[in-house]
Amino acid sequence: MIARRQTRPVRVKDVVIGGGAPVTIQSMTKTDTADIAATARQIRALATAGCELVRVAVPTLEAAKALPDIRREANQVALVADIHFHPQFALAAIEAGFDKIRWNPGNIRQSARVQEVVARAKARGIPIRIGVNVGSLDPECEAASPGNLVEAIVQSALKSVRLLESFGFQEIVISLKSSDVLQMLAAYRRMAQLCDYPFHLGVTEAGLLEASTVKSAIGIGALLAEGIGDTIRVSITGDPIDEVKVAQRILSSLQLRRFETNVIACPSCGRCEIDVVGIAKQVEARLQALSQEEPRALELTVAVMGCVVNGPGESEHADVGLAGGGGVGVIYRKGRQVRRVGEAEMVDALLDEVQNVLHETSAVIAR
Numbered sequence: 500m501i502a503r504r505q506t507r508p509v510r511v512k513d514v515v516i517g518g519g520a521p522v523t524i525q526s527m528t529k530t531d532t533a534d535i536a537a538t539a540r541q542i543r544a545l546a547t548a549g550c551e552l553v554r555v556a557v558p559t560l561e562a563a564k565a566l567p568d569i570r571r572e573a574n575q576v577a578l579v580a581d582i583h584f585h586p587q588f589a590l591a592a593i594e595a596g597f598d599k600i601r602w603n604p605g606n607i608r609q610s611a612r613v614q615e616v617v618a619r620a621k622a623r624g625i626p627i628r629i630g631v632n633v634g635s636l637d638p639e640c641e642a643a644s645p646g647n648l649v650e651a652i653v654q655s656a657l658k659s660v661r662l663l664e665s666f667g668f669q670e671i672v673i674s675l676k677s678s679d680v681l682q683m684l685a686a687y688r689r690m691a692q693l694c695d696y697p698f699h700l701g702v703t704e705a706g707l708l709e710a711s712t713v714k715s716a717i718g719i720g721a722l723l724a725e726g727i728g729d730t731i732r733v734s735i736t737g738d739p740i741d742e743v744k745v746a747q748r749i750l751s752s753l754q755l756r757r758f759e760t761n762v763i764a765c766p767s768c769g770r771c772e773i774d775v776v777g778i779a780k781q782v783e784a785r786l787q788a789l790s791q792e793e794p795r796a797l798e799l800t801v802a803v804m805g806c807v808v809n810g811p812g813e814s815e816h817a818d819v820g821l822a823g824g825g826g827v828g829v830i831y832r833k834g835r836q837v838r839r840v841g842e843a844e845m846v847d848a849l850l851d852e853v854q855n856v857l858h859e860t861s862a863v864i865a866r
Contacts, residue, residue, distance in 0.1 A: 512577035517697025532562035539572030554579040566595035586612040601628040604659035605635035626670035633677040676703035697729035757797040760786040773823035775805035
């Protein structure tokens with residue numbers, strides 16, 4: 500188990516960030532916010548995919564005017580208003596019933612306007628994310644740390660934290676984002692030594708699906724493995740549903756949360772005597788469908804191996820395993836051979852054994 504950094508809890512609608520709560524998943528709409536129907540539709544699609552907080556950009560007056568209708572159309576989802584340059588749009592989001600405000604201290608620096616927003620947020624019980632981005636740092640902090648962007652990122656956040664604290668406000672979440680993975684890692688590690696506010700993790704502007712998946716898995720995953728991080732957003736140039744899917748896989752891989760059955764599958768090679776790629780895809784799809792009916796399937800590890808070299812050994816570490824070759828599939832249970840079937844029956848036999856495990860577990864629980 501990963502020993503997580505101790506942070507204070509921050510509540511966003513029905514979602515808790517920090518304080519030992521499960522790491523939550525965020526994404527952001529990519530529609531024109533002024534298009535109420537399209538934005539609400541994407542929010543609902545993200546929520547259905549497993550996104551727990553959805554952020555909406557508020558760059559214009561037209562977008563700000565759309566917020567009350569968006570709130571009504573997506574009233575079950577925790578919504579975050581993304582504010583840059585215009586504190587009055589934060590006030591509009593609060594009045595519209597949004598659940599959290601994100602702003603970048605690098606482009607909102609008027610203390611009196613910040614105090615006005617903080618007072619309104621405090622009265623409504625709405626938290627604020629101080630969202631620092633390396634592309635728009637506080638100019639004074641950047642000037643004070645020439646050639647040291649990591650320190651400039653951290654000090655930009657701390658300056659804003661101290662300002663909010665001076666107004667008696669502590670419902671704060673912090674993010675320290677950069678498109679440079681090593682820079683991002685260093686900033687979060689440094690800030691973790693300086694405060695106990697919960698962290699929103701992300702590698703910003705991470706690129707298209709493949710590039711972002713790698714960068715996010717390294718950046719977000721490394722910090723989560725160290726116990727740092729309370730909520731995450733994978734930034735992908737593309738469909739936001741993919742952001743949710745990648746985030747789920749990061750959390751599942753670290754066993755922080757389970758969104759899918761853990762399928763171990765060999766990469767296939769010259770030793771492979773079955774269509775291990777096709778079989779693994781079938782198994783993954785059927786396990787995903789099974790988990791909708793039986794959530795305990797998410798707790799299992801299932802192996803699909805294409806030869807007898809690693810198959811038995813890998814299956815020993817799986818709840819249920821398959822090693823195929825020579826027209827035969829051998830089904831294993833915790834490394835113990837339980838059944839031999841023809842190649843055409845392998846997938847069905849593997850899933851039957853998964854069902855056996857679930858039924859036996861149910862019987863034990865019932866006792």
